[in-house]
Amino acid sequence: MIAEIGHFALVLALCVALAQSVLPLVGAARGDSALMAFAKPAALAQFALVALAFGCLTYSFVVSDFTVRNVVMNSHSAKPLLYKVSGTWGNHEGSMVLWSLILGLFGALVAGFGRNLPPGLKARTLAVQGMIGVAFLAFIVFTSNPFERVFPPPTDGRDLNPLLQDPGLAFHPPFLYVGYVGFSIVFAFAMAALIEGRVDAAWARWVRPWTLAAWSALTLGIALGSWWAYYELGWGGWWYWDPVENASFMPWLVGAALLHSAIVAEKRDALKTWTILLSILAFALSLVGTFLVRSGVLTSVHAFAVDPARGIFILAILVAAIGGSLAMYAWRAPMLKGGGLFQPVSREGALVFNNVILATAAATVFIGTLYPLFLEALGGAKVSVGPPFFNATFVPLMIPLLLAVSAGPMLGWKRADLAGALQRLRAAMVVSLVVVAAAYWFADRRSVYAALGMGLAAWLFFGALVEWAERVRLFRAPMGTVWSRAANLPRASWGMTIAHAGLGLVVMGIAGVTAWQTEVIRVARTGDAFDVAGYKFVFKGVTRDEGPNYHIARGTFEVYRNEKLYAVMAPERRFFPVAGMSTTETAIRTNLLADLYATIGDPESAAQTGNIPAFLAPVTPQTAWTVRIYHNPLVPWIWLGACTMVLGGLVSLTDRRHRVGAPARVRPTDTVASPAE
Amino acid sequence: MKLPRARQAKRRRLMVLLLAALGLGTAAALTLTAFDDHLVFFHTPSDVAAHKVPVDRQMRIGGLVEEGSVERVAGSPVIRFRVTDLEHAVPVTYQGVLPDLFREGQGVVANGRLGADGTFRAAEVLAKHDENYMPSEVAEALKRSGRWQEGAAKPK
Structure with missing residues (x-):
């Protein structure tokens, strides 16, 4: 019964979305305020209906209703409650419902809080949002019904893929989707602006908070995913340039570019058509991301649950959305009027530089990710593009951008004095050079790159601090003045400082772990001792244990530092009999400067018997086990830095200007597009 | 103006x-x-057997882990196994911890270099997370060797 209510709610939501995508558009075109006003209740109703459907699905998972096929395939009655709930979106059908739920939520937020939006823009934005809703709800209803029944119902389920039974991955998809879908709102705004033929500072100001929210959520989602891969896959790495990772990274890069170009559009009324294009691309890449992950067209370490037939449907959505919006752009964008002028060396110039590099970097990632697909589609050889490709293309592109990040905010609008800006940054420059020298002399003389990476990170971090200090006139003015300046500093400025400093932390983490990682792979018998990066590891053997829905083989290491016990680490292998799958649980001991990271493999001379993996085979205390230990310097800073960037985004989001006092539109006669310019 | x-x-x-x-x-x-x-090219075990594959260049090979071929070298973390497309098989050595879904008879993709002795030295071994799913490279290898049946998830 509950499942039928959910299914019915989905179909109703589809009908509402259909109406929402047509009526307000007609209303806006005819100037009929009653039809335009229909958008708001429709958006709210669509959200309520999808929420009802999502609630029904969650309920089916929580009570383990095994008459629903989706629950049978992805749940088990013995599973902990958290994973019963997260199982709702841990599968294809449920994740699409989550997508639509977040889409509905954003639509409802625009409907509910967009009081200061002009009615025409609001109606058109919600109509475009409705169209996206139609596409995804139709996809769910016609190809991926999560409420399909199964008869006769089995006594128990097949369990959720055990790799997904993990807190990091339980919350990874929701954040990722908030990011993807957040860009749909920006896309809807861009489409509405193109239909209206009008983009101005007010438009950019309405768009910025949504971009910020989407980008922050996407950052958090990517960080969570990377953290999960780090501790769950047991390979000691944190980023694999895997297609599924790239799928979320491309919209992130374009979103970051959009974040910056929207500033120029708002403050200087320039780069408007480019901002519109970025809005389209950010959402297009979000759709491509969904397509790559959901269709399984690329071999990936992360991919799960694939069905090419659904891929065709998503591809159709993709072609309609991207083709339609780009055609719209080609038709209407030339009518938009250009705005403020600026010199090459200026804040605007710096932001253009940022945009060019981020867009180019996104393009290289795009080529590296999709080239194998194109080649195969054309009947060519089967190839893959691995990390070396991205290290050789993406990394060199990023270096000039990272160098410019600290200088950009020091430049004034319109025209600026680069030498003066660098002069004011000399403190950061000195610190960075000291860091380079220190990293080279004290940490590692083999790697010049590591030292330069450290210096670059210090330049970012201290550059952000110096910029802040300049703004509040630290050390130049009495403390009282500094205090009041800091208190009056717009939240957006605080956000920028925090986010740029966070970027510095990320770069430092990446440089540190890339250059100085230590890996030890060996076999160990009980009592064996060996050295890893100055720590003495003593292997204490492997014991067996039972979890709620899995069997455990648990290895134990005593770790000594200077002959004193520093830590006891207990990595596990787990076998989930229902799903017939095993997972690796790494043991990680961090002191925030470096991680010790331990995993165990299989026992020597034991083989799998039937379905039972080798690590559960009978062994003696003398059996040697394969073990894999890493010392990962600075790796926690990658996630620390990513969270700092998210914090920066959130602080910026609380800026009062985003909520109140949106500038009144300039008199329409000034900004209405004149088709022949 | x-x-x-x-x-x-x-x-x-x-x-x-x-x-x-x-x-x-x-x-x-x-x-x-x-x-x-x-650019990393993909080759099947039959390609390797036919000497159509350059030695000592990074590449991927894929197929099924041959039943009964997995052996561990005593006292070292080196593992030997054979990857087959059911026509030909390539010996593979790998040092380290195999992925959780690595099983005899299951699909696997190995990333590494082919040695002059005909042994493939894998730097990375990938097995799919979902055991009902066949990596597309493996399906390709089996199709090329003519041992693939459409719709069969797990050819035995």
């Missing part, structure tokens, strides 16, 4: 265009050189 503004706009547009061209040019150059060095 109007003319200088237009000219300034033109200059600015030119500047942006040059900058974009420079960025794209750099990216294109980087991409092309990187493609040359880092």
Whole structure:
């Protein structure tokens, strides 16, 4: 019964979305305020209906209703409650419902809080949002019904893929989707602006908070995913340039570019058509991301649950959305009027530089990710593009951008004095050079790159601090003045400082772990001792244990530092009999400067018997086990830095200007597009 | 007043265009050189058996882990196994911890180099997370060797 209510709610939501995508558009075109006003209740109703459907699905998972096929395939009655709930979106059908739920939520937020939006823009934005809703709800209803029944119902389920039974991955998809879908709102705004033929500072100001929210959520989602891969896959790495990772990274890069170009559009009324294009691309890449992950067209370490037939449907959505919006752009964008002028060396110039590099970097990632697909589609050889490709293309592109990040905010609008800006940054420059020298002399003389990476990170971090200090006139003015300046500093400025400093932390983490990682792979018998990066590891053997829905083989290491016990680490292998799958649980001991990271493999001379993996085979205390230990310097800073960037985004989001006092539109006669310019 | 503004706009547009061209040019150059060095080709065990495969170049091979072929070298973390497309098999050595879904009879993709002795030295071994799913490379290898039945998830 509950499942039928959910299914019915989905179909109703589809009908509402259909109406929402047509009526307000007609209303806006005819100037009929009653039809335009229909958008708001429709958006709210669509959200309520999808929420009802999502609630029904969650309920089916929580009570383990095994008459629903989706629950049978992805749940088990013995599973902990958290994973019963997260199982709702841990599968294809449920994740699409989550997508639509977040889409509905954003639509409802625009409907509910967009009081200061002009009615025409609001109606058109919600109509475009409705169209996206139609596409995804139709996809769910016609190809991926999560409420399909199964008869006769089995006594128990097949369990959720055990790799997904993990807190990091339980919350990874929701954040990722908030990011993807957040860009749909920006896309809807861009489409509405193109239909209206009008983009101005007010438009950019309405768009910025949504971009910020989407980008922050996407950052958090990517960080969570990377953290999960780090501790769950047991390979000691944190980023694999895997297609599924790239799928979320491309919209992130374009979103970051959009974040910056929207500033120029708002403050200087320039780069408007480019901002519109970025809005389209950010959402297009979000759709491509969904397509790559959901269709399984690329071999990936992360991919799960694939069905090419659904891929065709998503591809159709993709072609309609991207083709339609780009055609719209080609038709209407030339009518938009250009705005403020600026010199090459200026804040605007710096932001253009940022945009060019981020867009180019996104393009290289795009080529590296999709080239194998194109080649195969054309009947060519089967190839893959691995990390070396991205290290050789993406990394060199990023270096000039990272160098410019600290200088950009020091430049004034319109025209600026680069030498003066660098002069004011000399403190950061000195610190960075000291860091380079220190990293080279004290940490590692083999790697010049590591030292330069450290210096670059210090330049970012201290550059952000110096910029802040300049703004509040630290050390130049009495403390009282500094205090009041800091208190009056717009939240957006605080956000920028925090986010740029966070970027510095990320770069430092990446440089540190890339250059100085230590890996030890060996076999160990009980009592064996060996050295890893100055720590003495003593292997204490492997014991067996039972979890709620899995069997455990648990290895134990005593770790000594200077002959004193520093830590006891207990990595596990787990076998989930229902799903017939095993997972690796790494043991990680961090002191925030470096991680010790331990995993165990299989026992020597034991083989799998039937379905039972080798690590559960009978062994003696003398059996040697394969073990894999890493010392990962600075790796926690990658996630620390990513969270700092998210914090920066959130602080910026609380800026009062985003909520109140949106500038009144300039008199329409000034900004209405004149088709022949 | 109007003319200088237009000219300034033109200059600015030119500047942006040059900058974009420079960025794209750099990216294109980087991409092309990187493609040359880092494109990893996929080969089937039959390709290797037919000596159609260059030695000591990074590549991927894929197929099924041959039943009964997995052996561990005593006292070292080295594992030997054979990857087969049910026509030919390639001996593979790998040092380290195999992925959780690595099983005899299951699909596997190995990333590494072929030695002059005909043994493939894997730097990375990938097995799918979902055991009902066949990696597309493995399906390809089985199709090429003629041992693939459409719709069969797990050819035995």
